[in-house]
Amino acid sequence: MNGALPKVHLVDGTFELFRCFYGSPRHVNRYGEEVGAVRGLLHTLLSLLKADDVxxxxxxxxxxxxxxxxTDTSVGALIRRQAPLALEAVRALGVRLWPMVRHQADDALATGARALSEGNDAGQIVICTSDTxxxxxxxxxxxxxxxxxxxxVTDEPVFxxxxxxxxxxxxDYLALVGSAAKGIPGVPGWGPKTAATxxxxxxxxxxxPLAPxxxxxxxxxxxLAAQLAERRAEALLVKRLARLHDDLPLxxxxxxxxxxxxxxxKLRTLIDRTExxxxxxxxxxxxR
Structure with missing residues (x-):
């Protein structure tokens, strides 16, 4: 399977920043800025770059x-204040950055996966995220x-x-079954086995069809037919919102x-700023 072609890694940077905020030691630099998540991000991206196939x-x-x-010291505020430095960290490491404005990072990853898989230059495309x-x-x-x-690693046979x-x-599956973690209600009575069938x-x-x-x-x-008929418009809306945009101009x-x-x-400046x-x-x- 395209063994001789280069593997491509597409990384969910937002997830990595949040993961590093919770998983890395907090650190306030000499300017009074919380920079612990960015320090963690530098370390985890460097670990990724050190792998032979990256x-x-x-x-x-x-x-x-x-x-x-x-003065806002909420978790969200502390993470958002580190976002500009997080982008600079990616640039300093020499990695291609896809900062989103109107769309989500997921849409960028979906676009990259589709574009690369439709071509013949890349081997395996690895989307690095915990977002299902x-x-x-x-x-x-x-x-x-x-x-x-x-x-x-989740490939198609595993999925x-x-x-x-x-x-x-x-x-479609998410719209029917729902997801408590994502706040998606689903259609009452439609469980995983029913939806899959x-x-x-x-x-x-x-x-x-809506006929029993x-x-x-x-x-x-x-x-089940009655519940789907009642919630069909809502399910179609959820499906539309759950479907990622894979046609961004990247x-x-x-x-x-x-x-x-x-x-x-750039890295020397960033390391000095984040200590x-x-x-x-x-x-x-x-x-070496």
Whole structure:
């Protein structure tokens, strides 16, 4: 499977910043700025770059509006204040940055995955995130999702064994089954097995008949048909919102994602600002 072609890593930078905020030691620099999450981000991205198969990558960030006022010490404010430095960290490491304004980081990752998988230059495309929304982008073993916390890789065989549907059907599945973690209510009575069975037969919500006799492959067809008829418009809205935009105007050419080297001037400035001097010995050992 494209073994000789370069692997591409597409990283959910927003998730990484939040993960580092909670997982790295808090640190206030000499200017009174909280910079602990950015210090952690520098370390985790450097760890990724050190891997032998990481030579092409991009990092996408959601738009994180600036916190209002300097006295707000809420978690959200502390993270948002570090967002500009987080973007500078990616630039300083010489990594392609995709900062979003109107869309979400997920949309950028979906766009990159689609564009790269449609071409013949890239090998495996690895989406680095813990957000299951990106499961809809999985294609065979070519486009996979890597959870960097657990190390779990989800390809299409794994996805199908877990959900019983094809990856592009995942927005339909979420709309029917719901997700407590995402605040999606779903259609009452429609559980995972029911949704997988009906989507396996009809493909999507739009093509699913509302007549009870059409749903007799599952138990309680009359009740399920009535619930779907009542919630169909809502389910279609949820599906539309859950489907990622994969057509953003991003430069997804393989050569545009090739990692060259760190920008030592920018990195030196950033390390001084975040007081992460312990990073230099790691860099020196890595680049010997």
């Amino acid at each position: 030579n092409h990558l991009a990092v996408a960030f959601d738009r994180l509006p600036a916190a209002r006022g300097s 929304d990106l499961f809809q982008c999985i294609r065979g073993e070519r486009v996979v999702v890597l959870n960097r916390i657990t190390g779990e 199908r064994s877990r959900f019983g549907i094809a990856p592009p059907q995942f927005p 009906i989507l396996g037969r009809y493909g999507d919500i739009e093509s699913t 006799e059409a749903l007799q492959v599952v138990r309680g067809s009359k009740r 430069d997804c050419r393989l050569e545009a994602l090739a990692w060259q080297d760190i920008d030592r001037r 992460a001097q312990d990073l230099w010995p790691r860099i020196e050992r890595w680049q």
